[in-house]
Amino acid sequence: MMKAAACMAVAALSAGLGGCAAAPAAGPTRGVSPELAGRIDAALHRGTGYLLAHQNADGSWGTAGRTKDLNIYAPAPGAHHVFRVSVTSLCVAALIEAGGERADPNVAAAIDRAEGFLFAELPELRRPEPRSVYNVWGHAYGIEALARMYARRPGDEARRRLLRELMAQQVQFLRTFESLRGGWGYIDYLEKTKRPTPVNVSSTTATCLVALREAQSLGVHVPAELVARGKEALYRMQNPDFTYIYSELMYFYRGKLINRAPGSLARSQGCNLALRLWGDGRITDAVLEEWLDRLWDRNGWLSRARKMPIPHESWWGVAGYFYYWGHYYAAMCVEQLPPARRARHQARLAEILIPLQETDGSWWDYPMYDYHYAWGTAMAMMALHRCRN
Numbered sequence: 490m491m492k493a494a495a496c497m498a499v500a501a502l503s504a505g506l507g508g509c510a511a512a513p514a515a516g517p518t519r520g521v522s523p524e525l526a527g528r529i530d531a532a533l534h535r536g537t538g539y540l541l542a543h544q545n546a547d548g549s550w551g552t553a554g555r556t557k558d559l560n561i562y563a564p565a566p567g568a569h570h571v572f573r574v575s576v577t578s579l580c581v582a583a584l585i586e587a588g589g590e591r592a593d594p595n596v597a598a599a600i601d602r603a604e605g606f607l608f609a610e611l612p613e614l615r616r617p618e619p620r621s622v623y624n625v626w627g628h629a630y631g632i633e634a635l636a637r638m639y640a641r642r643p644g645d646e647a648r649r650r651l652l653r654e655l656m657a658q659q660v661q662f663l664r665t666f667e668s669l670r671g672g673w674g675y676i677d678y679l680e681k682t683k684r685p686t687p688v689n690v691s692s693t694t695a696t697c698l699v700a701l702r703e704a705q706s707l708g709v710h711v712p713a714e715l716v717a718r719g720k721e722a723l724y725r726m727q728n729p730d731f732t733y734i735y736s737e738l739m740y741f742y743r744g745k746l747i748n749r750a751p752g753s754l755a756r757s758q759g760c761n762l763a764l765r766l767w768g769d770g771r772i773t774d775a776v777l778e779e780w781l782d783r784l785w786d787r788n789g790w791l792s793r794a795r796k797m798p799i800p801h802e803s804w805w806g807v808a809g810y811f812y813y814w815g816h817y818y819a820a821m822c823v824e825q826l827p828p829a830r831r832a833r834h835q836a837r838l839a840e841i842l843i844p845l846q847e848t849d850g851s852w853w854d855y856p857m858y859d860y861h862y863a864w865g866t867a868m869a870m871m872a873l874h875r876c877r878n
Contacts, residue, residue, distance in 0.1 A: 520832020521877055525839055529877045532843050536870045537588045539850035540580055541599055548602030549577040551860035559798055561857060567617030572860045574610050574627040577603055578634035579867035585637040587874035604638060611655055619681035625666050625673045628659040629700040636703040656709045663697055664715050671718025673697045691726040691733040692756050694719055698763035716767055723760055731776055733760045747806025754784055754791055755815025762822050777822045784819055785837040795854045809855030813868040820872035835876040842869050
């Protein structure tokens with residue numbers, strides 16, 4: 490699983506950047522108060538400053554250089570290539586959406602460098618080794634970045650054609666590394682076969698389905714049977730109350746804490762969104778709002794897992810890396826609601842995320858080498874961006 494953060498002072502950061510990170514122009518706020526809209530813009534400005542200050546020379550974000558006594562399984566070098574491509578994809582998407590590149594040439598230059606990295610590295614993404622299928626995260630988030638890059642220069646049809654080709658390639662990779670029963674997981678715990686054995690993870694499957702919907706919306710062919718199998722995998726992991734078990738390996742262990750409603754709090758956001766985007770009429774506005782309200786009301790104990798170094802060590806088996814992933818997809822769930830029903834959710838989401846920003850402008854939820862700062866910052870920025878639009 491992937492995610493991101495750090496610490497320094499805003500004044501020092503601004504000085505270090507020479508004041509180059511201009512705040513994004515304020516967009517329409519609809520139901521969000523002007524005071525809260527200003528705080529959102531200030532947080533996005535600081536987040537943008539963090540990303541500009543921590544971009545690698547090759548245009549990417551994240552490294553394997555910050556280690557601790559306990560690190561997740563990451564067979565080198567392939568896993569780290571996947572992590573870097575994945576978090577760079579998220580950072581590109583965040584800067585395009587919320588970085589204010591029209592107001593600041595430094596943001597545009599950072600995006601250009603990162604795009605060059607993705608053009609070179611996305612086609613090279615591979616499965617790190619038989620047990621590890623981390624590459625599916627890179628394919629999914631790569632599609633999301635490419636989709637946002639597609640809208641960046643609307644008059645350049647040659648560039649758009651290349652972007653569609655790259656998206657189609659990533660779709661094919663997701664087809665190649667689909668589980669034998671449909672859906673996607675990130676570790677093959679069983680037979681380690683060429684096509685991964687059925688170790689589907691609900692959050693991973695949701696991530697891939699959301700990305701595939703973005704690709705399809707831009708005219709990229711997405712095989713209907715690939716989507717149908719992914720949806721069926723989610724249905725096998727879905728409970729009647731729209732909670733989702735962690736993975737299919739736990740199919741007969743639905744009573745375990747991680748598979749019950751509190752353990753599914755973050756997962757339900759992404760899984761409900763994925764099914765809704767692919768036409769599941771059972772995921773109504775009422776279902777989305779019920780789970781959004783649960784996320785806001787029970788955020789304290791979900792946040793308890795943030796920054797814990799051992800996966801799933803918090804209450805109800807929650808891992809730190811659930812946190813910003815869940816809020817990112819929750820923000821997209823808010824977008825699915827009628828405009829008149831969004832404002833209170835946007836306000837509650839913003840009031841949760843803004844105080845969690847670190848002194849250096851980043852957000853992070855789970856320590857993982859040096860990648861977590863990038864993914865946490867990118868996901869928090871994209872969530873906040875949706876609070877003011």
